[in-house]
Amino acid sequence: MQNRKEYLKQLLQQKEWKQEDRDWLLQYLNENDLTDLQEVAASAYDADVLSEEPVLEREHSERILEKIHQRISSRREPVVRRISFGRWKVAAAAIIILIAGAGILSLLRKPVKQLLVTSGMQRKTVTLPDGSVAYLEPGTTLKYTGNYGKEERNVTLTGEALFNVQQDDKHPFIVASALISTKVLGTSFNMEARNVTEARVVVLTGMVQVEAKGEESQEDKEMILTANKGAVYNKNTHLLEMSDATDDARFYSQKQQGRFIYDGEEVIKVVNDLERFYNTEIKVDGRIQHCAFYGDVNIVDDLEKALDLIAVSLNAKINKDKNGNGYIIAGGNCH
Numbered sequence: 001m002q003n004r005k006e007y008l009k010q011l012l013q014q015k016e017w018k019q020e021d022r023d024w025l026l027q028y029l030n031e032n033d034l035t036d037l038q039e040v041a042a043s044a045y046d047a048d049v050l051s052e053e054p055v056l057e058r059e060h061s062e063r064i065l066e067k068i069h070q071r072i073s074s075r076r077e078p079v080v081r082r083i084s085f086g087r088w089k090v091a092a093a094a095i096i097i098l099i100a101g102a103g104i105l106s107l108l109r110k111p112v113k114q115l116l117v118t119s120g121m122q123r124k125t126v127t128l129p130d131g132s133v134a135y136l137e138p139g140t141t142l143k144y145t146g147n148y149g150k151e152e153r154n155v156t157l158t159g160e161a162l163f164n165v166q167q168d169d170k171h172p173f174i175v176a177s178a179l180i181s182t183k184v185l186g187t188s189f190n191m192e193a194r195n196v197t198e199a200r201v202v203v204l205t206g207m208v209q210v211e212a213k214g215e216e217s218q219e220d221k222e223m224i225l226t227a228n229k230g231a232v233y234n235k236n237t238h239l240l241e242m243s244d245a246t247d248d249a250r251f252y253s254q255k256q257q258g259r260f261i262y263d264g265e266e267v268i269k270v271v272n273d274l275e276r277f278y279n280t281e282i283k284v285d286g287r288i289q290h291c292a293f294y295g296d297v298n299i300v301d302d303l304e305k306a307l308d309l310i311a312v313s314l315n316a317k318i319n320k321d322k323n324g325n326g327y328i329i330a331g332g333n334c335h
Contacts, residue, residue: 005036113146119159128155132173135162135256138279139194160192162204162252176213180233180240184208189225190252202230202245204253212240251276260297267291267310271329278303281326288314291334303327 007024117126119136126134126142130149134142140159148154153173165173167186175182177193180201187206193199201210203225210231212221221240225231230245251273254260260277262270268289271282280303291314297306307318307327316332 008036115144115146115148117142128153130168130171131166133164135164137161157191157193159194160190162188162190162256164188164256165206179213179235180231181211181213182208183211188253188256190248197235198232200230200232201225202248202252203227204249204256210240212238255299258299260299262293262295262297264292264294267293267314267329270297270310273297274303274306278306281321282307282329283321283326284329285316285331288316288329288332288334291332 119138119140121138123138124136126136128134128148130153136142137160140161142161143156144154153168153171154176156176158177163175165184165186165188169185173184175191177199178196179193179199182191182201184206187208188204189208190202201208205227207224207226209224212233223231223240223242225242228244228246228249230243230248231240233240255277260273268284270293271284275282277299293310293313295309295313297309307329310329311318314332316329319328319330321328
């Protein structure tokens with residue numbers, strides 16, 4: 001092998017490290033004689049201070065390198081000579097930072113805490129550390145780390161949720177799922193990722209970027225959505241398609257506000273909203289499907305109370321279906 005000093009210089013120029021490189025450096029750091037590292041580090045530091053963007057703050061560098069030396073020293077029986085904290089140690093710490101991807105800093109850092117929120121069988125509202133709010137549908141899981149809001153704003157979604165995202169230009173808000181990733185700066189949108197074949201996003205306000213994941217060619221697998229637009233990605237067809245989602249956006253917006261408001265909406269559309277929200281099948285006689293309905297439905301009310309509002313306005317009756325799981329709006333007439 002080439003001499004140690006040349007090997008150290010070579011390592012500094014590599015963007016990726018092999019396992020043998022990592023093993024070699026760990027072994028080198030455990031040696032008593034760090035002269036070569038001192039010279040290479042000093043040279044690297046001199047070059048760094050001339051650049052516009054220093055690799056690492058001096059105080060932080062010294063703290064990190066001190067911990068490294070403490071860790072090395074604790075494994076030795078004899079007392080090793082102390083190496084003064086001079087200029088070269090700052091550079092040496094910068095070197096260690098540059099190779100963080102090789103796993104050196106993992107010896108010092110505690111594992112990042114993973115936070116998991118599940119909604120169970122109920123809807124659940126979660127306020128994230130930055131003030132962004134996630135409204136989870138039943139059967140939904142949301143994951144994020146203890147670093148959320150400090151270094152990044154990444155969450156992982158399984159299920160369905162509506163997000164109201166706080167503005168932060170420096171830290172984009174990213175929702176990842178098995179099929180798509182959605183990136184925003186500040187907006188409100190609904191994302192559904194319940195199964196392994198299809199995922200969809202609907203934007204209520206603002207703008208988001210949707211990207212299909214796991215595609216070799218990303219052409220036509222990434223798009224920008226604005227308010228009242230939606231995107232659906234199908235894993236089987238490998239298509240990411242945009243569509244008008246005005247009605248979906250209205251539904252999600254009113255659901256978030258806690259009240260569905262209808263001013264002359266056709267009964268069939270009102271029933272579709274109720275089916276969707278309460279996850280229950282509702283059938284309507286054909287003669288009253290297009291009647292106009294005026295009224296409000298509070299989401300805290302149970303389904304039968306909401307159906308009674310429709311029935312009273314149309315002189316109709318509400319019956320259970322044969323299986324007892326759904327409802328039928330029968331009789332009645334338009335006024």
